[in-house]
Amino acid sequence: MSTLVEPTRAAFTKKVRPLPTWLPAAIFVAALLVAYALLTAVGSSGGGGRVLLAAVLADVIFCVAVFAVSAPREGSRRAKDRVVTAVVYSCFALAVLPLVSLLASTIHRGAAKLTLDFLTHSMRGVGPRDDLGGANHAIIGTVEQVGLAGLIAIPLGLLVAIYLVEYGRGALARGVTFFVDVMTGIPSIVAGLFIFTLFIVILGFGYSGFLGSLALSILMVPTVVRSSEEMLKLVPNELREASLALGVPRWKTILSIVLPTAVAGLVTGVMLAIARVIGETAPLVLTTFFTNSINTNPFNGAQMSLPLYIYTLATQPGKFYNPRAWAAALTLVLIVLLLNLVARTIAWWRAPKAR
Numbered sequence: 001m002s003t004l005v006e007p008t009r010a011a012f013t014k015k016v017r018p019l020p021t022w023l024p025a026a027i028f029v030a031a032l033l034v035a036y037a038l039l040t041a042v043g044s045s046g047g048g049g050r051v052l053l054a055a056v057l058a059d060v061i062f063c064v065a066v067f068a069v070s071a072p073r074e075g076s077r078r079a080k081d082r083v084v085t086a087v088v089y090s091c092f093a094l095a096v097l098p099l100v101s102l103l104a105s106t107i108h109r110g111a112a113k114l115t116l117d118f119l120t121h122s123m124r125g126v127g128p129r130d131d132l133g134g135a136n137h138a139i140i141g142t143v144e145q146v147g148l149a150g151l152i153a154i155p156l157g158l159l160v161a162i163y164l165v166e167y168g169r170g171a172l173a174r175g176v177t178f179f180v181d182v183m184t185g186i187p188s189i190v191a192g193l194f195i196f197t198l199f200i201v202i203l204g205f206g207y208s209g210f211l212g213s214l215a216l217s218i219l220m221v222p223t224v225v226r227s228s229e230e231m232l233k234l235v236p237n238e239l240r241e242a243s244l245a246l247g248v249p250r251w252k253t254i255l256s257i258v259l260p261t262a263v264a265g266l267v268t269g270v271m272l273a274i275a276r277v278i279g280e281t282a283p284l285v286l287t288t289f290f291t292n293s294i295n296t297n298p299f300n301g302a303q304m305s306l307p308l309y310i311y312t313l314a315t316q317p318g319k320f321y322n323p324r325a326w327a328a329a330l331t332l333v334l335i336v337l338l339l340n341l342v343a344r345t346i347a348w349w350r351a352p353k354a355r
Contacts, residue, residue, distance in 0.1 A: 017073050017074065018074060018078075019069065019070060019073060019074065023069070024066055024082070027062055027065050027066050027069065028058070028062050030065070031058040031059070031061040031062040031065060032054070032055075032058045034058070034061055035054045035055075035057035035058035035061055036054050036058075038057065039053060039054055039057070052097075055093075059086065059090045062086060063083045063086050063087065066079070066082050066083065066086065067079045067080070067082070067083050070082050103333070106326065106329050106330050106333055107330060109323070109326035110323075110326035110327040110328075110329055110330030110331075111327075111330065112323065112327075113323040113324060113326065113327035114327045114330055114331065117132075117134055118133075118134035118135060118324070118327055119134060119135065119136060119139065119331070120134060120136055121133055121134035121136055122134065122135075122136045122137035122292060122293060122294050123135075123137065123292040124137075124292050124293045124294070125292075126292070128316070128318045128320075128321075129318070129320075130320070131320045133324070134324075135306065135309055135324070135327070135328045135331060136294060137291070137292065137293060137294040137295065137304045138304040138305055138306045138308070138309035138328065139306060139331065139335075140294060140295075140296060141209055141288070141295070141298075141303040141304045141305040141306075142278065142305045142306045142307075142332070142335070143335075144209055144213075144296075144298045144303070145209045145210075145212045145213045145216060145284070145288065145298060145303070145305055146213075146216065146274060146277065146278050147213075148209070148210060148213035148217075148298060149212075149213040149214075149216035149217040149220055149277060150217075150220070150270070150273075150274060152213065152214070152217040152220075153216075153217040153220035153221045153224055153273065154220070154224055154270055154273070156217075156221055156224075157220065157221045157222075157223075157224025157225045157228060157273070158224065158228055158266070160176065160180070160221075160225045161224070161225050161228035161229040161232055162228075162232065162254060162258075163176070164176060164177065164225075164229055165229055165232040165233055166232070166250070166254055166258070180221075180222050180225050180226065181222075183218070183221065183222040184222040184223070184226065186218070186219070187282075188215075188219055188280050188282045188283050189282040189283065189286075191215045191216075191218040191219055191283050192215045192282055192283025192284065192285065192286040192287055193286060194215075194218070195211050195212075195214050195215040195218075195283070195286070195287050196211075196286040196287055199211050199214070199287075200287070206300075206301070207287065207288055207289040207301070207302045207303075208287075208288065208298060208299055208300060208301060208302070208303065209288050209295070209298030209299070209303035209305075210298050210299045211287035211288065212283065212284045212287040212288040212303070212305065213298065214287075215283035215284070215286075215287050216277040216280060216283065216284075219276060219277050219280065219283070220273040220274070220276065220277050223269070223272055223273040223276050224269060224270060224273045226269075227265070227266075227268070227269025227270075227272055227273070228262075228265075228266055228269050230265075230269075231262040231265030231266050231268075231269060232258060232262055234262065234265065235257075235258050235261045235262050239257050239258070239261065240253055240257065240258065243256070243257050260350065263347055263350045264347040264348075267343045267344075267346060267347040268343070268347070270343065271339060271340055271343045274336075274339060275336050275339075275340075278306075278307075278332065278335070278336060279307050279332060280307060281307040281308060281310075281311050284305050284307060284308050285308065285311075288302060288303045288304070288305060288308070289302035289303075290302060290304065290308060290312060291303065291304050292304070306328050306331060306332045306335075307332070309325075309328050310325045310328045310329055310332070313325035313328070
């Protein structure tokens with residue numbers, strides 16, 4: 001009968017001599033220099049492409065070098081861990097790089113034109129050779145259209161999510177889930193075409209911001225339902241069962257226990273839905289149309305929005321149009337950022353506090 005001998009802690013740590021903390025950083029800097037020298041030697045073209053290629057090549061050199069240095073000293077297991085960690089960080093950097101580049105370009109090109117006059121004036125009466133005008137009419141239109149779409153889609157999406165999680169059983173729940181999945185993949189132009197055909201062609205309504213809100217709400221509902229459903233599923237069943245065991249009705253348990261517990265995730269889902277539709281252009285072209293004047297009534301007449309404003313100016317040949325388009329894009333980003341900050345504040349304020 002063999003005897004099982006438990007390895008001691010010293011057996012694990014005997015041969016492990018960790019690398020100095022500064023050594024991986026030094027290896028990475030050396031890999032960057034080697035990659036840059038190699039690209040220079042082969043005469044690679046300049047610009048952002050060269051920087052990206054140098055970063056990828058440096059990452060490969062770093063992985064090989066850090067494994068070669070780490071394996072004899074720390075063992076193959078820790079060396080592999082260092083390589084995998086480097087690959088994970090590299091993938092994260094590649095995923096974030098487009099976002100950082102986009103934000104940097106938008107700020108660099110749009111900040112100069114983003115003035116108080118730009119935010120408080122419309123394009124009414126501004127000619128192609130005038131360096132005047134602003135996006136006030138488009139900002140008003142975007143806020144009203146997205147606000148109305150939120151008033152329609154957020155309660156509807158939350159109620160559907162509550163039904164699916166708390167009450168949904170059988171064929172009806174499966175049917176609702178199927179249609180939500182189908183709506184998630186609907187192209188935005190199809191939603192705009194549906195509203196255009198139903199309300200403008202068949203029922204005879206005119207262009208208005210409200211019709212744009214209806215098209216945007218079609219796109220918001222599945223995002224709200226999906227995100228809210230996942231957040232409600234994360235609420236522990238023990239909380240529901242404890243409340244029901246005390247004789248509290250189910251509807252009051254949902255209002256008093258389930259929703260406050262999941263409020264942070266619900267707010268995040270709503271913000272994702274707003275961010276999903278606030279930059280949509282295709283459905284608004286068919287429903288709100290274009291105007292250079294301020295229209296504060298979303299139920300009557302054409303109404304501009306920031307996505308349409310950016311699209312219109314970006315396709316014009318004049319030298320004053322593109323700076324306005326970049327400034328409007330920066331304004332749109334700032335609005336989304338402001339809404340996120342407000343939502344995070346509300347979620348932090350309303351979230352259950354640990355005692």
